[in-house]
Amino acid sequence: MVIFPEYELKPQQFHYFPIDWSKIFENSNPIHVEIGFGNGEYAAYYCKQYPEINYIGFELSITSMIKAQKKLKKDNIKNAKLILVDGKFALREFFDEETIEKVIMNFPVPWYKNSQSHRRIILKEFFEILSVVLKNGGCFELVSDQEWYVKEAKENAQSTGYFEVFQIEKNPPREFYTRYEKKWIKFGRDIFKLRIKKIKSGRIERLIGGVQEMPHAKGKIDITKINSLKEAVFKESDKIFIVKGIYKDINSESYVIKIISTDKDFVQHYFLCLYRKDNEWILKLDSESNPYRTPAVKWSVKKIMEVLS
Numbered sequence: 061m062v063i064f065p066e067y068e069l070k071p072q073q074f075h076y077f078p079i080d081w082s083k084i085f086e087n088s089n090p091i092h093v094e095i096g097f098g099n100g101e102y103a104a105y106y107c108k109q110y111p112e113i114n115y116i117g118f119e120l121s122i123t124s125m126i127k128a129q130k131k132l133k134k135d136n137i138k139n140a141k142l143i144l145v146d147g148k149f150a151l152r153e154f155f156d157e158e159t160i161e162k163v164i165m166n167f168p169v170p171w172y173k174n175s176q177s178h179r180r181i182i183l184k185e186f187f188e189i190l191s192v193v194l195k196n197g198g199c200f201e202l203v204s205d206q207e208w209y210v211k212e213a214k215e216n217a218q219s220t221g222y223f224e225v226f227q228i229e230k231n232p233p234r235e236f237y238t239r240y241e242k243k244w245i246k247f248g249r250d251i252f253k254l255r256i257k258k259i260k261s262g263r264i265e266r267l268i269g270g271v272q273e274m275p276h277a278k279g280k281i282d283i284t285k286i287n288s289l290k291e292a293v294f295k296e297s298d299k300i301f302i303v304k305g306i307y308k309d310i311n312s313e314s315y316v317i318k319i320i321s322t323d324k325d326f327v328q329h330y331f332l333c334l335y336r337k338d339n340e341w342i343l344k345l346d347s348e349s350n351p352y353r354t355p356a357v358k359w360s361v362k363k364i365m366e367v368l369s
């Protein structure tokens with residue numbers, strides 16, 4: 061939900077990736093990124109303290125997004141942009157090589173159980189992405205109350221060979237304490253901080269990039285085949301999509317198709333619309349849903365048309 065459009069960006073609507081941040085901020089100040097900004101307390105402090113940086117924050121929670129926008133507005137912050145998106149995806153897709161000066165992560169969700177370990181953001185792939193988008197000498201700072209988690213991050217960073225990795229600091233001096241951090245300290249928990257500095261670039265494969273075309277398909281189809289798509293699962297290398305629902309407009313020859321797709325671990329929900337125009341049918345992204353045009357999204361349009369033909 062965009063409450064203050066000066067803060068929230070919707071990159072799904074952008075026509076080109078990676079994003080030209082100097083155009084967005086209308087200056088070329090250094091870029092600092094926070095992943096999981098929560099209620100935006102740290103963001104507001106940071107932006108006030110360092111008005112010469114461009115702050116970009118990523119968050120998955122809509123509630124946090126609303127709170128953070130209100131906080132930035134209240135503090136009259138001018139140098140911040142917030143995006144509702146998975147931090148790993150954003151770091152990989154939104155930034156050109158060597159463009160970020162600093163990435164900050166305060167108290168990420170640790171995903172304690174072994175069965176959930178694949179969800180941890182600090183896996184080796186994350187550090188490979190960091191090694192590409194950070195400037196040479198740029199740094200990443202992680203703070204957590206979970207020592208094992210910070211140690212795991214340190215080992216993963218070290219294993220890439222792209223960073224100078226510093227000793228983990230226990231209860232480091234902090235310039236600002238979020239409510240979350242103060243709570244842990246009050247409960248007597250120790251706080252751990254990892255800092256790493258980029259010394260070498262790695263390589264990554266991005267999902268999107270370049271001009272973003274609106275995926276669509278048209279042609280002759282056999283509309284009676286549409287029911288065969290219900291709950292159908294399609295899989296090809298790293299791409300999967302599932303048809304979660306098909307809804308017919310009672311007044312016209314048109315349908316809305318609900319899809320869930322994944323590209324590796326990046327999940328998106330969106331709708332396609334299928335309608336008749338003259339002798340042909342057209343299938344395209346519904347204007348209300350706005351997924352990133354990843355390979356799985358483009359493939360879902362092509363594949364559904366193929367099945368109906």
Ligand SMILES: C[S@@+](CC[C@H](N)C(=O)[O-])C[C@H]1O[C@@H](n2cnc3c(N)ncnc32)[C@H](O)[C@@H]1O
Nearest residue numbers: 096097098118119120121146147166167238240
């Ligand atoms: C424990 S809270 C910490 C919030 C804040 N950094 C603080 O210190 O008060 C973790 C936050 O990270 C967000 N989060 C979890 N996974 C994320 C991801 N993959 N990308 C972006 N944000 C994420 C959660 O929604 C939550 O707001």
